Amino acid sequence: MAEPEAVEGTKSEVGILFVGDLVGSIGRHTLLECLPELRERLAPSFVVVNGENVAGGLGITPKVAEELFRNGIDAITLGNHAYHRREIYSYLDTKERIVRPFNYLRGQPGRGVCVVEKDGVRLGVVNLSGNLFLKAGRSAFTEVEPALRELGEVDHILVDMHAEATSEKVALGWLLDGRVTAVVGTHTHVPTADARVLPGGTAYITDVGMTGPRGGVIGVKREQAVESLVTQMPVRFETSKEDPWLMGVMVRTTKRLRADSIEQILMPRPDRPTPAG
Ligand SMILES: [Fe+2]
Ligand SMILES: [Fe+2]
Secondary structure, eight states, rough: OHHHHHHOOOOEEEEEEEEEEBBBHHHHHHHHHHHHHHHHHHSSSEEEEEOOOTTTTTTOOOOHHHHHHHTOEEEEEETEEEESSGGHHHHHHHHHTEEETTTTTTSSOOOOOEEETTTTTTEEEEEEETTSSSOOOOHHHHHHHHHHHHSOSSEEEEEEOOOOOHHHHHHHHHHHHSSEEEEEEESSSSSOOOOEEHHHHHEEEEEOOEEETTTTTTTBOOOHHHHHHHHOOOOOOBBBBBBBBEEEEEEEEEEETTSSEEEEEEEEEETTTTTOO
Protein backbone atom coordinates (compact mmCIF):
# COMPACT_ATOMS: atom_id res chain seq x y z
CA MET A 1 0.00 0.00 0.00
CA ALA A 2 3.02 2.29 0.20
CA GLU A 3 3.82 2.32 -3.52
CA PRO A 4 4.47 5.81 -4.96
CA GLU A 5 1.35 6.12 -7.12
CA ALA A 6 -0.90 5.39 -4.14
CA VAL A 7 0.75 8.13 -2.08
CA GLU A 8 0.67 10.53 -5.00
CA GLY A 9 -3.07 9.95 -5.37
CA THR A 10 -3.86 10.81 -1.75
CA LYS A 11 -7.04 12.89 -1.37
CA SER A 12 -9.41 13.74 1.42
CA GLU A 13 -11.60 10.88 2.57
CA VAL A 14 -14.14 9.43 0.20
CA GLY A 15 -16.90 7.14 1.45
CA ILE A 16 -18.77 4.70 -0.75
CA LEU A 17 -21.99 3.20 0.60
CA PHE A 18 -22.99 0.11 -1.34
CA VAL A 19 -26.42 -1.38 -0.62
CA GLY A 20 -27.36 -4.97 -1.51
CA ASP A 21 -30.22 -6.14 -3.72
CA LEU A 22 -33.36 -4.09 -3.10
CA VAL A 23 -36.21 -6.60 -2.98
CA GLY A 24 -39.56 -5.22 -4.10
CA SER A 25 -41.23 -2.04 -2.92
CA ILE A 26 -40.50 -3.09 0.64
CA GLY A 27 -36.78 -3.05 -0.19
CA ARG A 28 -37.08 0.33 -1.89
CA HIS A 29 -38.96 1.83 1.05
CA THR A 30 -36.50 0.33 3.51
CA LEU A 31 -33.64 1.98 1.64
CA LEU A 32 -35.39 5.35 1.52
CA GLU A 33 -36.28 5.22 5.21
CA CYS A 34 -32.80 4.16 6.34
CA LEU A 35 -30.93 6.57 4.08
CA PRO A 36 -31.36 9.81 6.06
CA GLU A 37 -29.87 8.23 9.19
CA LEU A 38 -27.09 6.55 7.19
CA ARG A 39 -26.26 9.79 5.40
CA GLU A 40 -26.02 11.57 8.73
CA ARG A 41 -24.03 8.84 10.49
CA LEU A 42 -21.71 7.77 7.65
CA ALA A 43 -21.67 10.82 5.35
CA PRO A 44 -21.12 8.76 2.19
CA SER A 45 -19.79 10.61 -0.85
CA PHE A 46 -21.43 8.04 -3.14
CA VAL A 47 -24.38 5.69 -2.71
CA VAL A 48 -24.60 2.74 -5.10
CA VAL A 49 -27.36 0.12 -4.90
CA ASN A 50 -28.07 -3.21 -6.56
CA GLY A 51 -31.56 -2.95 -8.05
CA GLU A 52 -32.06 -6.28 -9.82
CA ASN A 53 -35.07 -7.27 -7.65
CA VAL A 54 -36.59 -3.87 -6.97
CA ALA A 55 -39.65 -4.11 -9.24
CA GLY A 56 -41.98 -6.58 -7.51
CA GLY A 57 -39.04 -8.82 -6.61
CA LEU A 58 -37.84 -9.33 -10.19
CA GLY A 59 -36.14 -6.77 -12.40
CA ILE A 60 -36.38 -3.00 -12.50
CA THR A 61 -38.50 -0.47 -14.41
CA PRO A 62 -37.50 3.01 -15.64
CA LYS A 63 -40.01 4.54 -13.17
CA VAL A 64 -38.42 2.83 -10.18
CA ALA A 65 -34.89 3.61 -11.38
CA GLU A 66 -35.84 7.29 -11.75
CA GLU A 67 -37.26 7.28 -8.23
CA LEU A 68 -33.94 5.96 -6.91
CA PHE A 69 -31.96 8.59 -8.83
CA ARG A 70 -34.32 11.32 -7.59
CA ASN A 71 -33.52 10.22 -4.05
CA GLY A 72 -29.81 10.73 -4.58
CA ILE A 73 -28.68 7.24 -5.55
CA ASP A 74 -25.57 7.73 -7.68
CA ALA A 75 -25.52 4.45 -9.58
CA ILE A 76 -27.52 1.22 -9.88
CA THR A 77 -26.06 -2.22 -10.52
CA LEU A 78 -28.05 -5.27 -11.65
CA GLY A 79 -27.69 -9.02 -12.12
CA ASN A 80 -29.48 -12.07 -13.47
CA HIS A 81 -32.92 -10.40 -13.23
CA ALA A 82 -31.79 -7.35 -15.25
CA TYR A 83 -34.04 -8.16 -18.22
CA HIS A 84 -37.18 -9.33 -16.45
CA ARG A 85 -39.04 -6.14 -17.43
CA ARG A 86 -39.03 -5.36 -21.14
CA GLU A 87 -39.57 -1.64 -20.59
CA ILE A 88 -36.09 -1.34 -19.08
CA TYR A 89 -34.22 -2.40 -22.25
CA SER A 90 -34.04 0.97 -24.01
CA TYR A 91 -33.50 2.71 -20.64
CA LEU A 92 -30.43 0.52 -20.07
CA ASP A 93 -29.11 1.51 -23.50
CA THR A 94 -29.54 5.22 -22.92
CA LYS A 95 -29.16 5.93 -19.19
CA GLU A 96 -25.54 6.15 -18.08
CA ARG A 97 -25.69 5.40 -14.36
CA ILE A 98 -27.37 2.01 -14.44
CA VAL A 99 -25.29 -1.03 -15.35
CA ARG A 100 -25.92 -4.70 -16.05
CA PRO A 101 -23.13 -7.32 -15.93
CA PHE A 102 -20.35 -6.37 -18.34
CA ASN A 103 -19.73 -10.01 -19.25
CA TYR A 104 -23.19 -10.51 -20.78
CA LEU A 105 -23.25 -10.83 -24.56
CA ARG A 106 -22.42 -7.64 -26.40
CA GLY A 107 -25.79 -7.75 -28.17
CA GLN A 108 -27.77 -7.66 -24.94
CA PRO A 109 -29.21 -4.28 -23.86
CA GLY A 110 -27.27 -1.92 -21.64
CA ARG A 111 -23.70 -1.35 -20.58
CA GLY A 112 -21.48 -2.91 -17.91
CA VAL A 113 -19.53 0.07 -16.59
CA CYS A 114 -20.23 3.69 -15.73
CA VAL A 115 -18.45 6.63 -14.13
CA VAL A 116 -20.07 8.95 -11.60
CA GLU A 117 -18.36 12.24 -10.81
CA LYS A 118 -18.97 14.23 -7.62
CA ASP A 119 -16.97 17.10 -6.14
CA GLY A 120 -14.14 16.33 -8.55
CA VAL A 121 -13.95 12.64 -7.55
CA ARG A 122 -14.56 10.08 -10.28
CA LEU A 123 -16.02 6.73 -9.19
CA GLY A 124 -16.05 3.92 -11.73
CA VAL A 125 -18.69 1.25 -11.22
CA VAL A 126 -18.35 -2.20 -12.78
CA ASN A 127 -21.02 -4.91 -12.73
CA LEU A 128 -20.02 -8.52 -13.41
CA SER A 129 -21.88 -11.83 -13.29
CA GLY A 130 -20.50 -15.09 -12.01
CA ASN A 131 -20.60 -17.99 -14.45
CA LEU A 132 -21.74 -20.84 -12.18
CA PHE A 133 -25.54 -21.40 -12.29
CA LEU A 134 -26.06 -18.01 -13.97
CA LYS A 135 -26.50 -17.15 -17.63
CA ALA A 136 -23.53 -14.95 -18.52
CA GLY A 137 -22.27 -15.18 -22.10
CA ARG A 138 -18.64 -14.52 -21.27
CA SER A 139 -16.23 -15.11 -18.41
CA ALA A 140 -16.17 -12.56 -15.60
CA PHE A 141 -12.49 -13.28 -15.12
CA THR A 142 -11.40 -12.34 -18.63
CA GLU A 143 -13.98 -9.63 -19.31
CA VAL A 144 -13.07 -7.68 -16.17
CA GLU A 145 -9.91 -6.50 -17.97
CA PRO A 146 -11.68 -4.69 -20.85
CA ALA A 147 -14.23 -3.45 -18.31
CA LEU A 148 -11.50 -1.74 -16.28
CA ARG A 149 -9.91 -0.34 -19.46
CA GLU A 150 -13.25 1.12 -20.53
CA LEU A 151 -13.44 3.13 -17.30
CA GLY A 152 -10.36 5.15 -18.21
CA GLU A 153 -8.90 7.51 -15.59
CA VAL A 154 -10.89 7.32 -12.39
CA ASP A 155 -10.15 7.88 -8.70
CA HIS A 156 -12.01 4.85 -7.41
CA ILE A 157 -13.51 1.65 -8.75
CA LEU A 158 -16.32 -0.35 -7.18
CA VAL A 159 -16.93 -3.80 -8.66
CA ASP A 160 -20.25 -5.56 -7.96
CA MET A 161 -19.70 -9.28 -8.61
CA HIS A 162 -23.19 -10.76 -8.85
CA ALA A 163 -22.58 -14.47 -8.35
CA GLU A 164 -23.92 -17.62 -6.80
CA ALA A 165 -20.57 -19.23 -5.98
CA THR A 166 -18.52 -17.91 -3.08
CA SER A 167 -15.41 -19.27 -4.82
CA GLU A 168 -15.90 -17.06 -7.88
CA LYS A 169 -16.32 -13.99 -5.69
CA VAL A 170 -13.29 -14.75 -3.50
CA ALA A 171 -11.19 -15.39 -6.61
CA LEU A 172 -12.25 -12.11 -8.21
CA GLY A 173 -11.31 -10.30 -5.01
CA TRP A 174 -7.81 -11.71 -5.20
CA LEU A 175 -7.52 -11.06 -8.94
CA LEU A 176 -8.35 -7.38 -8.43
CA ASP A 177 -6.59 -6.82 -5.10
CA GLY A 178 -4.51 -3.67 -5.39
CA ARG A 179 -6.18 -2.62 -8.64
CA VAL A 180 -9.63 -1.45 -7.53
CA THR A 181 -11.07 0.20 -4.43
CA ALA A 182 -13.66 -2.47 -3.64
CA VAL A 183 -15.02 -5.80 -4.80
CA VAL A 184 -18.46 -6.47 -3.34
CA GLY A 185 -20.53 -9.59 -3.89
CA THR A 186 -24.30 -9.71 -4.43
CA HIS A 187 -27.02 -12.18 -5.50
CA THR A 188 -27.36 -14.67 -2.62
CA HIS A 189 -29.28 -12.12 -0.49
CA VAL A 190 -27.49 -13.45 2.61
CA PRO A 191 -24.68 -11.33 4.08
CA THR A 192 -21.34 -12.98 4.73
CA ALA A 193 -19.03 -12.27 7.68
CA ASP A 194 -15.79 -11.83 5.73
CA ALA A 195 -15.62 -8.09 5.06
CA ARG A 196 -11.98 -7.00 5.10
CA VAL A 197 -9.37 -4.98 3.25
CA LEU A 198 -7.16 -7.40 1.32
CA PRO A 199 -3.35 -6.99 1.59
CA GLY A 200 -3.11 -5.00 -1.66
CA GLY A 201 -5.67 -2.46 -0.42
CA THR A 202 -8.93 -3.64 -2.00
CA ALA A 203 -12.01 -3.76 0.24
CA TYR A 204 -13.77 -7.08 -0.15
CA ILE A 205 -16.92 -8.92 0.95
CA THR A 206 -18.34 -12.12 -0.53
CA ASP A 207 -21.96 -10.97 -0.21
CA VAL A 208 -23.42 -7.79 1.21
CA GLY A 209 -26.88 -9.37 1.55
CA MET A 210 -30.19 -7.86 0.45
CA THR A 211 -32.30 -4.89 1.40
CA GLY A 212 -35.63 -6.52 2.01
CA PRO A 213 -37.60 -8.86 4.25
CA ARG A 214 -35.57 -11.10 6.51
CA GLY A 215 -38.82 -12.87 7.42
CA GLY A 216 -38.99 -14.60 4.04
CA VAL A 217 -36.74 -16.95 2.09
CA ILE A 218 -34.28 -14.64 0.35
CA GLY A 219 -37.17 -12.23 -0.24
CA VAL A 220 -40.05 -14.61 -0.99
CA LYS A 221 -42.91 -15.23 1.50
CA ARG A 222 -41.59 -18.07 3.58
CA GLU A 223 -44.72 -20.26 3.47
CA GLN A 224 -44.68 -20.15 -0.36
CA ALA A 225 -40.97 -20.95 -0.61
CA VAL A 226 -41.30 -23.78 1.90
CA GLU A 227 -44.38 -25.19 0.14
CA SER A 228 -42.55 -25.19 -3.17
CA LEU A 229 -39.62 -27.09 -1.66
CA VAL A 230 -41.81 -29.54 0.27
CA THR A 231 -44.26 -30.35 -2.54
CA GLN A 232 -41.92 -29.89 -5.54
CA MET A 233 -44.93 -28.33 -7.29
CA PRO A 234 -45.26 -24.86 -8.89
CA VAL A 235 -46.13 -22.18 -6.34
CA ARG A 236 -46.77 -18.51 -7.06
CA PHE A 237 -44.14 -16.45 -5.27
CA GLU A 238 -44.82 -13.09 -3.66
CA THR A 239 -42.45 -10.77 -1.86
CA SER A 240 -42.49 -11.14 1.91
CA LYS A 241 -43.15 -8.00 3.94
CA GLU A 242 -41.79 -9.31 7.21
CA ASP A 243 -38.85 -7.87 9.08
CA PRO A 244 -37.23 -5.63 6.46
CA TRP A 245 -33.56 -4.73 6.86
CA LEU A 246 -31.05 -2.72 4.90
CA MET A 247 -27.84 -4.62 4.24
CA GLY A 248 -24.73 -3.11 2.73
CA VAL A 249 -21.17 -1.98 3.29
CA MET A 250 -19.46 1.33 3.83
CA VAL A 251 -16.03 1.61 2.21
CA ARG A 252 -13.76 4.45 3.27
CA THR A 253 -10.70 5.55 1.33
CA THR A 254 -8.06 8.26 1.31
CA LYS A 255 -5.90 6.85 -1.52
CA ARG A 256 -6.64 6.43 -5.18
CA LEU A 257 -7.97 2.93 -5.99
CA ARG A 258 -7.33 1.70 -2.42
CA ALA A 259 -9.58 1.29 0.61
CA ASP A 260 -8.77 2.13 4.21
CA SER A 261 -11.68 0.21 5.70
CA ILE A 262 -14.88 -1.67 4.99
CA GLU A 263 -17.71 -1.72 7.50
CA GLN A 264 -20.72 -4.00 7.25
CA ILE A 265 -24.06 -2.21 7.58
CA LEU A 266 -27.00 -4.29 8.87
CA MET A 267 -29.90 -2.02 9.79
CA PRO A 268 -33.57 -2.77 10.49
CA ARG A 269 -36.11 -0.53 8.79
CA PRO A 270 -36.80 2.19 11.38
CA ASP A 271 -40.60 1.84 11.45
CA ARG A 272 -40.97 -1.93 11.72
CA PRO A 273 -43.45 -3.65 11.38
CA THR A 274 -44.36 -2.16 8.01
CA PRO A 275 -47.70 -1.47 6.36
CA ALA A 276 -48.52 -3.14 3.04
CA GLY A 277 -46.79 -1.60 0.03
FE1 LIG B 1 -30.93 -10.45 -6.10
FE1 LIG C 1 -29.40 -12.24 -8.60
